[in-house]
Amino acid sequence: MNALQDAGVPVASSCGGEAVCAKCVLKVLAGGENLSPPTPDELFLREKDNLPADTRVSCQARVLGDVTVDARYW
Numbered sequence: 001m002n003a004l005q006d007a008g009v010p011v012a013s014s015c016g017g018e019a020v021c022a023k024c025v026l027k028v029l030a031g032g033e034n035l036s037p038p039t040p041d042e043l044f045l046r047e048k049d050n051l052p053a054d055t056r057v058s059c060q061a062r063v064l065g066d067v068t069v070d071a072r073y074w
């Protein structure tokens with residue numbers, strides 16, 4: 001989420017990156033292996049909200065290489 005915001009790309013959030021709202025969830029189109037493993041908070045949100053496997057909670061994921069993501073609102 002921070003990497004996108006630093007690049008001027010808006011990311012939905014109502015919790016400010018505290019892993020509560022799940023509004024920052026993005027679909028990973030490519031390069032998912034270049035994201036850090038899910039944090040315990042992300043794993044909790046993923047289970048609670050039944051998030052699809054091809055998504056990540058962007059405020060909890062660190063970018064380690066090239067990644068292509070999409071959001072429904074872009």
Ligand code: FES
Binds near residue numbers: 020
């Ligand atoms: S910004 Fe709320 S969970 Fe990521």
